[in-house]
Amino acid sequence: MPAKGWLSLGKGVMWAYMFALGMLMGVVAAIAHAPLAALAVGISTLFISVAIHEAGHYMAARRGGMTVLFMRLFVFELAPRRRGWACRVKRYAHRVPVGLVMALPNLATPWRPVFIAFALGGVVANTFQLACLAIALALTHDAYARMLLGVACCVTAMLLANVIPFKAGMESDGLLALRWWRHPPDPRAYPGMRALARMVSGTAIADMPPADAQALKGMSAMHAVWYAVKADQQRGEWAAAAAQLDAWKAAIPAAKPLRSALSDLTEQVRGEIAFAAAISQRDAALLPDKRALRAAGWGNPGLAPRCRAVVAWLDGDINAVIVATIEAMALADDCTDRSLKESERLIGEALAATPLEPAAP
Incomplete structure (x- = not known):
């Protein structure tokens, strides 16, 4: 599958700064109890939160009828199959977000609600994660409550970094959703995406309409x-x-x-x-x-x-x-x-x- 023309949802520099701030707050809250455990919790929270976030994008894409090409979690790439998943470790020489979902829309459905839901899917998933942490924190009364507080700080920072509209190399999820809400682009402005969407829906190269064929060749x-x-x-x-x-x-x-x-x-x-x-x-x-x-x-x-x-x-x-x-x-x-x-x-x-x-x- 050609590696261009999809919507890429990734994290910019600001995301890293805000997550690092949240992790620092969490470690400070927990370090008096167990420094090594606090560090391990911080690193684990990073991996788990990114995985939950991208899973939210994936589920939103599938629910909206989009074709998910693959997901990336750090150096791991997972491609959904009709029967299971394909997985590989892939490193690139160019800058790649730590987490992303690459998907193409269905040409038979309106793009606006689909892309808004796709953009906010990760935020919704992390909100659910934070709600679970809040319940666990309310039920925990020993020293491990500090650990949960640290995790909650990390997840909160990630939520804010994704939901606040800004652009740091790549658009945040909040900015992307806001743009599609206020000024939804005309699908005709994305000829490459339209052509790829038609192709992955089952149209062979030899049967592509001339306009879509030209769009593919022009990528x-x-x-x-x-x-x-x-x-x-x-x-x-x-x-x-x-x-x-x-x-x-x-x-x-x-x-x-x-x-x-x-x-x-x-x-x-x-x-x-x-x-x-x-x-x-x-x-x-x-x-x-x-x-x-x-x-x-x-x-x-x-x-x-x-x-x-x-x-x-x-x-x-x-x-x-x-x-x-x-x-x-x-x-x-x-x-x-x-x-x-x-x-x-x-x-x-x-x-x-x-x-x-x-x-x-």
Whole structure:
């Protein structure tokens, strides 16, 4: 899935300052009782509060009919699947919020109430967390009440940092909700988001309306190459897809932060070009190696069985091609991006229909 065009809910510099202040207040309140325990509680509160906050965004997105692409908690990324979750540890060279949820809206529903609820979902979750802490604090009468007070200070600081409208690198949740409440942007002002939302709802690249296709290609040079490669593959134009290698090399950003942000997409495109080249030249040695398959597999799980389909195709075993294509479609069907299954079906059919002997020039 291309890594651009979604709404990113993260925490800016002010969030860190306010949370640090709340943690300091909590540690001061608890340090006389148990210094090491106070430190452990502060660190644990950070992790748990961020997780609860992002879970609130996730639940609000799902309730609003949005397609959640993945969540990030510190260095952990979790992608929802139809059956469970996929998880990985991912570090970037560019600045990434400690917590975020990336989701796309449903084109069939009004965006305004959905984005307001999405923005405030984390605040609501932390409010519930704070209410539970208040009840526990009221029922605690020993020295551990200081620990609970410290935790409550941390959560309160996090709530304020998120609900107060401000912009410190990224918009706070409160500012985002306020903007959508007072001056809701026209969805047409987000052509890339609209195009991606249409795609993840199940529209294959080859079937995208011209305006959405242009929006996808305009998101970055790497997105333009990705679009061209997938469109060629879905039409069975293997040589044209393989010929995008030079364009792929030219599209790799020179700036390290942008190169880091597009790293997943870059690896996916490289794997797809290698896949097309193996078919075009009838050479299995050109298929992506294991490292490339691992790198591309996060957002493109069907590539590995599809490569096995190419090997079977070169061996003339059409039944094995069908079996591998079905496996690729099953893996794609497990993803929240509904276009992946249709893409795997189109590519599998195009591969099966490609004659093993290349056409005479």
